[in-house]
Amino acid sequence: MEWIEREQAAKDRLVINKKSSSVKKERRGKAVILGTALLIILATIAITLFLVSKGLQSFVVNGVSPIEFISSTEWSPSNEKFGALPFIFGSFAVTVLSALIAAPLGIGAAIFMTEIAPSWGQRILQPVVELLVGIPSVVYGFIGLTVVVPFIRENVGGQGFGLLAGTVVLSIMILPTITSISTDAMRSLPGGLRESSYAVGATRWQTIYRVLVPAASPVLLTAVVLGMARAFGEALAVQMVIGNSRDIASSLVESTGTLTTIITLNIGHTTFGSLDNNVLWSLGLILLIMSYVFIIIIRYLSSRRKI
């Protein structure tokens, strides 16, 4: 009896037998897996379509002028004036400023980990970077509110709320992104590059500055762009420290706003479908377009990767 069972089992496993359960199982498994892959495509297309059609409503249905929308500085929903320039400017300003602080620090830390103290430096900095990634953005906002804002108020001037506070908070938030990708970039450089530079008598600084950083530059730039993308889209941490006024920032310590902060504050308080609400979706559309722009920049950079 036993040998019959064994033979049947062997037959079941033969792939040639189309009716066997294992072929059916294979097909079923493949269908499920293909389904989840399709769901990813579906989600991406749905998000893009929904937000684009909703974001265009204020222009198409309500007749807001797109040119005025992105060029006027007057935002007063009660007078039906929708000039989003202060928020667009605010978003770009905090993004660029925080990248200016975080990029040198992050790339510097990456170089420290790979070139200066590869053993102990990495053992300390690696977990530090991982933990910084893990701290939730509201906690960064809360720290900004209780530490950074009072510090600026007392030492720099103004109310404390403003671009400067936003920049400080965001640069700490994007630091781990820039550091970890830069570290990977520096580490994946071929060792021969380093050694041949040392062999011709270059000092460590000369090697870093003239050989390693130029060789890794496309990836280092990618790291900075990814950090900027994160800064551009961050909502709550910035909202808590930037002051949320509707005026274009005239100084670093004056209260202002960004695309994300005005959306966060108002989308829950305006009636869905009203003009006041529709213009917020148009601001969301700008966020969506910008995240596509960041992806295109990253694609371009990675096609230029030298090594």
Added chain:
Amino acid sequence: MNAKMTDKLATAVFVSMAAIIVTVLAGLLGYIVFHGFPKLTFDFLTSPPSSFQAGGGVGPQLFNSFYILFLTMLFTVPLGLGGGIYMAEYAKPGRVTEFIRSCIEVLASLPSIVIGMFGLLAFVNLTGWGYTIIGGAFALTVFNLPVMVRVCEDAIRSVPKEQKEASLALGITHIETIRTVLLPASFPAILTGAILASGRVFGEAAALLYTAGLTTPRLDWGTWNPFSESSPLNIFRPAETLAVHIWKVNTQGLIPDIREVADGASAVLVLSVLLFNLIARIAGSYIYKKMTAQK
């Protein structure tokens, strides 16, 4: 200045940059734990918040955070696993694969507030549910999916090729090979990745503001029927999570002890994320050792 001096100076600059980063983290953690830890009493962690008086807790918020995290992972783990298996095992190089990869990239780079806006449109208004736990969990699924797909794909790809080929050579079908060889071998990496992703989901707030909402109804901790209005398990009730609560008390709070509540809640969040990190490391290496019979 000669080359050697410049080199020394540069080294000093790099060392100080690393020191700045370590100091920032130490300062952050120290500040949060120092201010928040004394507030973490049993009463604070279990009692409901009060809207006007001092002395409220974060009990419902803490429960909501874990409940939404649980639901999100319930959706994301199978989906991420499916996507990861597809990308690692079935996807042939070509346009379709390239397109899926682009989609994952787009999803991963969308700001969480944009995902929240999509959630508001799709899971709140279109479905007519209003602010619900399930809507929040769906939004977070979208938020977490690209991360889980990448984790699973990398984990499956890192299984030695010989193991897979040995299984296929024995006449075992592809799907069976995935189930019995590849998945067990990549399990530790997937588990570690999933726990780390949980930390990210646990602290997320922007995607939840307008999907799971800013309020929690009065909960009756005796009702465990998920269809009852006041049951904590009801997935069609609004639910404010801990991260959202920190934002709310700081921006529109009316209670006099905003600072204390925010301190305590921040400490809970940060300590939870630390715990997630720690568990991920320990669990990952423990299971790996167990499975590979390494001492």
